[in-house]
Amino acid sequence: xxxxxxxxxxxxxxxxxxxxxxxxxxxxxxxxxxxxxxxxxxxxxxxxxxxxxxxxxxxxxxxxxxxxxxxxxxxxxxxxxxxxxxxxxxxxxxxxxxxxxxxxxxxxxxxxxxxxxxxxxxxxxxxxxxxxxxxxxxxxxxxxxxxxxxxxxxxxxxxxxxxxxxxxxxxxxxxxxxxxxxxxxxxxxxxxxxxxxxxxxxxxxxxxxxxxxxxxxxxxxxxxxxxxxxxxxxxxxxxxxxxxxxxxxxxxxxxxxxxxxxxxxxxxxxxxxxxxxxxxxxxxxxxxxxxxxxxxxxxxxxxxx
Numbered sequence: 001x002x003x004x005x006x007x008x009x010x011x012x013x014x015x016x017x018x019x020x021x022x023x024x025x026x027x028x029x030x031x032x033x034x035x036x037x038x039x040x041x042x043x044x045x046x047x048x049x050x051x052x053x054x055x056x057x058x059x060x061x062x063x064x065x066x067x068x069x070x071x072x073x074x075x076x077x078x079x080x081x082x083x084x085x086x087x088x089x090x091x092x093x094x095x096x097x098x099x100x101x102x103x104x105x106x107x108x109x110x111x112x113x114x115x116x117x118x119x120x121x122x123x124x125x126x127x128x129x130x131x132x133x134x135x136x137x138x139x140x141x142x143x144x145x146x147x148x149x150x151x152x153x154x155x156x157x158x159x160x161x162x163x164x165x166x167x168x169x170x171x172x173x174x175x176x177x178x179x180x181x182x183x184x185x186x187x188x189x190x191x192x193x194x195x196x197x198x199x200x201x202x203x204x205x206x207x208x209x210x211x212x213x214x215x216x217x218x219x220x221x222x223x224x225x226x227x228x229x230x231x232x233x234x235x236x237x238x239x240x241x242x243x244x245x246x247x248x249x250x251x252x253x254x255x256x257x258x259x260x261x262x263x264x265x266x267x268x269x270x271x272x273x274x275x276x277x278x279x280x281x282x283x284x285x286x287x288x289x290x291x292x293x294x295x296x297x298x299x300x301x302x303x304x305x
Contacts, residue, residue, distance in 0.1 A: 006040045006204060007037055019058045024060055032260075042143070042149075091127070109129065207225075227245035
């Protein structure tokens with residue numbers, strides 16, 4: 001059974017400008033075995049070419065634009081599919097503008113059908129203009145729902161969801177949020193990989209570090225999900241959620257050997273559980289919700305709505 005992987009980037013492959021240990025070997029294993037994979041990111045600011053260059057600077061070669069699917073591309077696909085004659089007023093950066101331009105979606109600062117909000121800094125002038133457009137019946141569309149995004153282990157930045165919340169509050173209108181965990185992004189990503197491999201894929205797995213976006217989206221899309229602990233989620237956080245990952249791993253490095261050998265594990269032998277199983281015990285533990293029952297206050301609201 002051929003498996004394809006959808007892989008989050010920040011917190012899974014790298015943090016800031018440094019590869020997570022073992023990530024390069026993991027990607028090399030995917031390439032050497034011709035395993036289908038697609039990097040799936042909620043960050044709408046970079047283009048796929050930008051992301052390929054960034055990985056190259058970190059030491060990962062062989063990436064092309066087709067290996068990346070961003071929330072900006074997903075937004076452009078959504079508009080092209082649901083409203084081919086759409087026009088937009090955009091709050092966002094280069095990746096979003098490029099994706100909309102590639103799909104020939106015109107910019108309109110007078111009477112747009114949509115105000116589209118993505119990642120990146122904005123100004124009060126553009127927020128005011130967006131507010132006016134929405135009051136004149138433009139619909140509010142957001143590339144992704146992240147209110148905040150991790151930058152490093154002790155630093156975050158505001159996300160597109162925070163900008164959209166401002167406009168929701170000022171206009172009284174509700175936004176529609178694309179990106180993970182919206183099922184449309186998973187649907188389009190799977191279609192992209194299926195087209196790429198001529199429909200030879202039988203199983204899709206999402207690898208991510210965030211319960212609210214990666215794991216929830218995969219669960220609702222009917223996919224397996226592997227949570228890695230190199231990003232924004234710690235082991236004690238997992239039990240706070242009704243939905244659960246299929247497996248919990250220390251990092252993507254735990255998957256390198258099984259990708260090379262083709263012998264897949266299951267949810268009961270996740271490498272992260274090895275230290276918890278004593279001599280003579282069964283491989284792994286029981287259902288994961290039985291094990292993570294610690295609850296602690298969160299320093300801020302959940303990453304997404």
